[in-house]
Each structure stands twice: as C-alpha cells, then as structure tokens.
Amino acid sequence: xxxxxxVLVGFVLGQNESQISYYDRRAGEPVxxxxxxxxxxxxxxTALAKVPGKDEWHxxxxxxxxxxxxxxxxxxxxxxxxxxxxxxxxxxxEHTPGNLLAIYLRRSLALxxxxxxxxxxxxxxxxxxxxSEGFVRNLRAALKEIxxxxxxxxxxxxxxxxxxxTYHQTxxxxxxxxxLFLFERDRVVPLILSEDRQVRPRAVTIVQGPGTELxxxxxxxxxxxxxxxxAVFLERKVSGVFLSGEGFDQDWAERSLPFLLGARRRVFxxxxxxxxxxxxxxxxxxxxxSFRNRQYMSEATVRTGVGMDLLxxxxxxxxxxxxSGINWFEAEASCEILLDGRDFLLFSLRSMDGKKRTSRxxxxxxxxxxxxxxxxxxxxxxxLSPEICEVxxxxxxxxxxxxxxxxxxxEELELAP
Amino acid sequence: xxGYHLCRHKTADTPFFIENIQVSVRTIEELxxxxxxxxxxxxxxxMRKELVQWISGEINLPRTAIRMDEALAEGSSKNFAMxxxxxxxxxxSRELVYVxxxxxxxxxxxxxxxKKAVADALLRCGxxxxxIETYRYVSDALSVNAHDPExxxxxxxxxxxxxxxxxxxxxxxxxxxxxxxxxxxxxxRTDYLSALFIARPFDRxxxxxxxxxxxxxxxxxxxxxxxxxxxxSAEDESYQPPEGYLSGLTSDYxxxxxx
Numbered sequence: 001x002x003x004x005x006x007v008l009v010g011f012v013l014g015q016n017e018s019q020i021s022y023y024d025r026r027a028g029e030p031v032x033x034x035x036x037x038x039x040x041x042x043x044x045x046t047a048l049a050k051v052p053g054k055d056e057w058h059x060x061x062x063x064x065x066x067x068x069x070x071x072x073x074x075x076x077x078x079x080x081x082x083x084x085x086x087x088x089x090x091x092x093x094e095h096t097p098g099n100l101l102a103i104y105l106r107r108s109l110a111l112x113x114x115x116x117x118x119x120x121x122x123x124x125x126x127x128x129x130x131x132s133e134g135f136v137r138n139l140r141a142a143l144k145e146i147x148x149x150x151x152x153x154x155x156x157x158x159x160x161x162x163x164x165x166t167y168h169q170t171x172x173x174x175x176x177x178x179x180l181f182l183f184e185r186d187r188v189v190p191l192i193l194s195e196d197r198q199v200r201p202r203a204v205t206i207v208q209g210p211g212t213e214l215x216x217x218x219x220x221x222x223x224x225x226x227x228x229x230x231a232v233f234l235e236r237k238v239s240g241v242f243l244s245g246e247g248f249d250q251d252w253a254e255r256s257l258p259f260l261l262g263a264r265r266r267v268f269x270x271x272x273x274x275x276x277x278x279x280x281x282x283x284x285x286x287x288x289x290s291f292r293n294r295q296y297m298s299e300a301t302v303r304t305g306v307g308m309d310l311l312x313x314x315x316x317x318x319x320x321x322x323x324s325g326i327n328w329f330e331a332e333a334s335c336e337i338l339l340d341g342r343d344f345l346l347f348s349l350r351s352m353d354g355k356k357r358t359s360r361x362x363x364x365x366x367x368x369x370x371x372x373x374x375x376x377x378x379x380x381x382x383x384l385s386p387e388i389c390e391v392x393x394x395x396x397x398x399x400x401x402x403x404x405x406x407x408x409x410x411e412e413l414e415l416a417p
Numbered sequence: 418x419x420g421y422h423l424c425r426h427k428t429a430d431t432p433f434f435i436e437n438i439q440v441s442v443r444t445i446e447e448l449x450x451x452x453x454x455x456x457x458x459x460x461x462x463x464m465r466k467e468l469v470q471w472i473s474g475e476i477n478l479p480r481t482a483i484r485m486d487e488a489l490a491e492g493s494s495k496n497f498a499m500x501x502x503x504x505x506x507x508x509x510s511r512e513l514v515y516v517x518x519x520x521x522x523x524x525x526x527x528x529x530x531x532k533k534a535v536a537d538a539l540l541r542c543g544x545x546x547x548x549i550e551t552y553r554y555v556s557d558a559l560s561v562n563a564h565d566p567e568x569x570x571x572x573x574x575x576x577x578x579x580x581x582x583x584x585x586x587x588x589x590x591x592x593x594x595x596x597x598x599x600x601x602x603x604x605x606r607t608d609y610l611s612a613l614f615i616a617r618p619f620d621r622x623x624x625x626x627x628x629x630x631x632x633x634x635x636x637x638x639x640x641x642x643x644x645x646x647x648x649x650s651a652e653d654e655s656y657q658p659p660e661g662y663l664s665g666l667t668s669d670y671x672x673x674x675x676x
Binding site for chain 2: 309310335398
C-alpha cells in the first residue's frame with residue numbers, strides 16, 4: 001500500500017461479500033485491497049466467527065475455516081443482524097449489532113496494513129445495498145466504538161457509489177444516460193443514471209427499472225437479457241454501460257453483448273464498481289470537490305435546507321444549519337444561541353434552488369421569563385427522514401446570573417418550503 | 418438589537434468566579450453582560466491577570482486577552498471591558514457608546530460617588546447584604562468628609578430599598594425616613610409613605626403619621642399606591658411582592674443616573 005497518511009478508503013458492506021479500496025494519489029485512482037498479499041482475491045465473505053472460550057474472532061474467508069477447523073461459532077445472517085436491533089448471543093455472551101459490526105470492521109480494516117487506523121484514515125466511505133435506519137444506527141455505533149469521529153466517515157448506498165464511479169470516467173462515457181445492469185445470479189436489475197442539464201447545479205437521478213428473471217439455459221438467458229437491455233435503451237439514449245454482479249458471462253451473451261456495444265456505447269464489466277465508487281466519494285468529499293456543478297438526488301436526499309436568521313457579531317445573517325443536497329442520515333447540526341426575548345424559535349427553510357423560502361415556528365412553552373439575550377439555548381437538529389427534521393432545544397440559562405433549568409423542548413419540522 | 422444571537426465562542430471548561438457578586442461565568446457573553454450591565458463592579462477583584470489568562474486559555478481568545486492585558490497595565494477599566502464587549506457582539510454600536518460613557522463617568526467620579534455606584538450595582542444584581550454594607554460605608558464617608566445632602570438622601574433611600582427586599586421593614590422605614598429628612602424631593606417622601614403602609618399595620622402607623630406631619634391627601638395617595646401594587650400582584654402571578662414596587666422605583670432612578 002502506497003498511502004500511509006490521510007488515507008481515503010472505500011468500503012463495501014454487502015449482504016454476502018465485503019470489499020475495501022483505498023485511493024492511490026500517485027496513480028490517481030482507487031486500488032482494491034487484496035485479502036491475501038500478492039493475490040487477486042479482493043472480496044471477502046461478510047462473515048464473522050468466534051472460537052469458543054477464547055477472545056478469538058475470525059472474519060471473511062477465515063470465518064468458515066475457523067468454524068470447520070477450530071469449532072468456531074459462525075454468526076448466521078450477519079448482515080441482517082446489523083440491520084436490526086436484537087442483541088446476538090455469541091459463545092454465551094450478548095453482543096449488540098453495533099458491537100458485532102465494530103469487531104468485524106476492526107479486523108477487516110487490518111487488511112489495509114496501517115499501524116493506527118484512527119490516525120491514518122482521513123475519510124472512509126461505506127457503501128451498502130440499502131441504507132436502512134437500523135443499519136445506519138448500528139454502523140454509527142460501531143464507528144463510535146472503534147473511535148472514529150463523525151467527520152471521518154460517511155455512508156451511501158450502491159446507487160450513490162454508481163454515481164461517483166460514473167463521473168470519474170471520461171466525459172464521453174456519460175454524454176447521455178448511463179445504465180448499470182446489476183446481476184444477481186438468475187436475475188438482472190437495470191439502474192439508469194440521468195442528468196438534468198436544464199437546472200443548476202445539474203440534478204442527477206438514478207432510477208431502477210423492472211428486474212428480469214434469467215433462465216439457466218444459455219440461449220434463453222441471452223434472449224431474456226437482450227429484451228431487458230432493449231427495453232432500457234428504447235426509452236432513452238445510453239452512452240455508457242456497466243455490467244456488475246454475479247451471473248454475467250460472455251459465453252452466453254452472444255446477442256446481447258453486441259447489442260450493448262452498438263451505437264458507439266462503451267461497456268465495462270467488473271465487480272469493483274461500488275467499492276471504487278465509494279472511494280471516489282471519499283476523495284470528492286475530502287479533497288477534490290469537483291462535483292460542484294452536479295447534485296445527486298436520491299430518495300435519501302434532503303431537498304430543503306434549514307437555517308436561522310441570526311446576529312453574527314451583531315450583524316444580521318442567515319445561518320445555515322442543515323444543508324440541502326445531503327443524505328438525511330448525515331444531516332445533523334448543533335449550535336448555541338441567545339434568545340432575544342422571544343419565547344419561540346423561528347427557522348428559515350429554503351428549497352435547493354433557493355427560490356422557495358418559508359419559515360417554521362417552534363414554541364418554547366414554560367421558558368422562564370428573562371430579559372433579552374440572557375437565555376442560552378443549545379439547539380440540535382437532525383433529520384429523521386428527507387422530509388422531517390427533529391429539533392431539540394435545551395435551556396442552558398446564563399451562567400451564574402440565571403441558572404439553567406435544562407428544560408428540553410422537542411419538535412419535528414416538516415421540510416417543505 | 419433584535420434577532421437571535423449566535424454564540425460563536427467556546428464555553429469554558431472551568432468557570433471564572435466573579436468575587437464581588439459571587440457569580441461564576443463560563444462564556445464571553447456572560448462576561449460581556451456583567452461588564453455592560455455593571456460597569457461599577459469592574460474593580461480590582463475582576464481586573465486581574467487570572468481573568469486575562471482565562472479569556473486566552475478557556476475561551477480561546479488570545480488576541481482579546483492581549484488587549485485586556487494592555488488595559489490592565491494602564492489601569493483602565495473601560496479599555497479592559499471593551500475588547501470583551503466587542504468580541505461578544507451582544508451590544509449594538511449605540512449601546513456600546515452608552516456603556517463607554519458610563520465607564521468614563523465612573524472614572525471621573527470622586528471616590529465616594531464611585532462607591533455609591535458600586536452599591537447601586539450590587540443592589541441591581543440582587544446582592545442585597547453587600548449593597549447595604551456599601552451604602553453604610555458611603556453614608557459614613559459622606560457624614561465625615563463631605564456635605565452632599567442629595568447623595569446622602571439617595572444613599573439612605575437605596576439602602577432602604579435593599580432592606581425592604583430583605584424584609585428588614587423597620588430598618589427600611591428608618592432609612593427611608595432619613596432619606597426624606599436629608600432631601601425635600603417629593604419622591605423620597607412618596608417612597609417613605611409607601612414603605613410605611615407596607616411595613617406597618619394600620620394601628621401602628623398613627624404615631625409615625627403624626628410625627629412626620631403626613632396629610633390626609635398623602636395618606637390617600639399612599640393607600641392607592643400600595644393597593645395598586647397589591648392588585649397587580651394578585652392579577653399577575655409573576656408580579657413581585659409589594660416591596661418590588663419600591664425596587665421598580667429604584668431601578669427607574671438608576672436608569673436616570675445611567676449607572
């Protein structure tokens with residue numbers, strides 16, 4: 001590994017397989033981390049096992065091996081457990097899903113060969129198929145347990161990784177729409193990336209087309225995939241195609257592959273799209289910021305920004321707290337303000353393009369009557385979904401002059417300008 | 418200045434203890450509030466190296482600390498307070514001019530008047546025993562060194578207010594009486610009457626009314642004032658007890674003097 005400081009990492013946490021990559025600044029591209037030095041084995045099973053009576057955990061390929069040879073307890077449906085809340089009993093001891101994930105991550109990240117992962121990793125982007133609430137919560141808990149700060153890590157779904165990977169290709173690849181055919185053994189699901197060039201920043205969306213079942217027999221399989229590709233290309237112009245996942249083979253794709261390559265389309269096949277996409281996202285987030293003229297819009301994107309009109313050093317200013325364009329599970333902010341004598345909070349909501357503005361009032365019933373500027377409130381904002389932002393306000397009083405009551409008010413703001 | 422104020426600076430892990438009012442502060446805004454509201458209390462217990470170090474280390478404002486350190490060497494309370502007031506951003510430029518002039522007026526005051534200003538500030542921030550003690554010091558100094566009946570009257574009056582708030586009714590009545598005797602201002606007589614009607618039950622006022630030659634008209638006025646205060650108290654749960662009426666009068670007085 002060439003990088004030892006400010007390392008940027010992409011990490012796929014798949015249901016069955018995980019992958020890690022890091023950004024090689026000299027090469028200017030992500031490099032996948034092999035599970036064994038000098039091999040081309042990049043993916044490793046999302047599996048964890050514990051040797052009974054010992055504090056000995058095994059992950060990936062070793063987990064199954066340890067189960068077979070050392071009688072280690074292999075945790076079944078590990079990924080599903082990370083999405084839930086139920087504690088898991090391993091070797092007679094209860095573990096939270098977050099704790100199990102922390103154990104898995106600690107061991108997996110050792111593949112990077114870094115002496116101190118907390119200091120060496122500048123930013124790490126996790127990607128998974130779907131970012132469920134449970135998964136986000138447990139991943140956060142795991143990262144906290146390991147000692148990573150919130151600023152050090154991000155998370156996205158496969159679609160967003162696809163977005164980042166696409167825009168790190170040459171421009172002719174994304175001149176028109178880009179299609180990703182995701183193979184799941186006997187099924188293929190098309191994802192189509194489109195860009196709205198009429199708005200600023202350009203809005204990029206990814207829609208999922210209907211899945212197609214792929215028969216076992218070669219010719220029938222080829223026909224089924226061809227029909228799926230034709231249906232996608234019929235509705236739109238496609239300039240670039242990715243084929244990924246388990247189930248595609250050039251052996252059977254006799255008619256479908258030439259069709260994909262037609263109309264000067266460029267086609268790539270590989271199983272590292274998401275891990276590299278996540279790594280590119282880490283680069284983008286931490287260093288490059290070359291995506292400023294594009295905005296990825298997913299179901300998780302917060303489309304309304306939340307802020308307040310405040311006095312900054314005595315001058316009235318708009319103070320943004322939750323920015324639009326980010327994923328709801330990453331939308332968090334906190335600050336402390338002094339009330340000006342009003343017993344309510346007034347938030348200013350702005351649409352992504354800044355054209356629509358409105359305000360939401362949050363009353364603070366039971367707030368002790370004090371003169372202006374001597375009630376300090378701690379405000380915490382976090383999105384519960386792309387449409388709901390939870391606000392909590394805590395009365396901190398004003399030093400020894402007006403003691404804090406620590407009374408807490410909570411309200412959910414509907415984010416629609 | 419209208420609008421919520423964003424607190425941009427760090428909250429101290431270790432608070433700074435303001436000795437003369439026995440209050441701890443943790444933020445630059447709290448310190449600015451103290452400097453802006455109570456200029457007279459910026460004495461040697463506050464103007465010291467420890468506060469400069471606290472601003473630099475705990476609040477993480479080394480530049481502000483340097484300016485305060487320079488003011489410390491000059492011995493200027495105004496220059497000591499201004500960097501904090503400006504950095505906190507709590508006060509408008511107009512309010513800053515007002516606070517600056519308050520510091521300048523304090524600097525120009527003779528020692529006894531400045532001590533009176535300290536007592537007034539203590540009264541305003543509710544440090545009643547300390548205020549009474551300081552008023553006592555001022556009245557003693559005035560009776561020995563200077564002939565200033567107006568200041569003497571103001572001193573006794575304000576001491577009466579502090580005593581009233583501590584429910585030391587007899588002492589308060591005595592202080593108001595001395596204020597009334599020191600000055601012919603109507604205000605002192607009115608406040609004395611209010612205190613009399615609050616502090617003494619009906620059957621114990623007669624002797625006082627006779628001694629001080631209180632007229633029927635004045636009795637009616639005092640009864641109205643106290644009744645008004647009691648009605649407000651009954652209507653408004655947050656209203657102060659009757660003696661709050663007097664402290665209101667005193668705060669008007671302090672506003673007028675600008676300290």
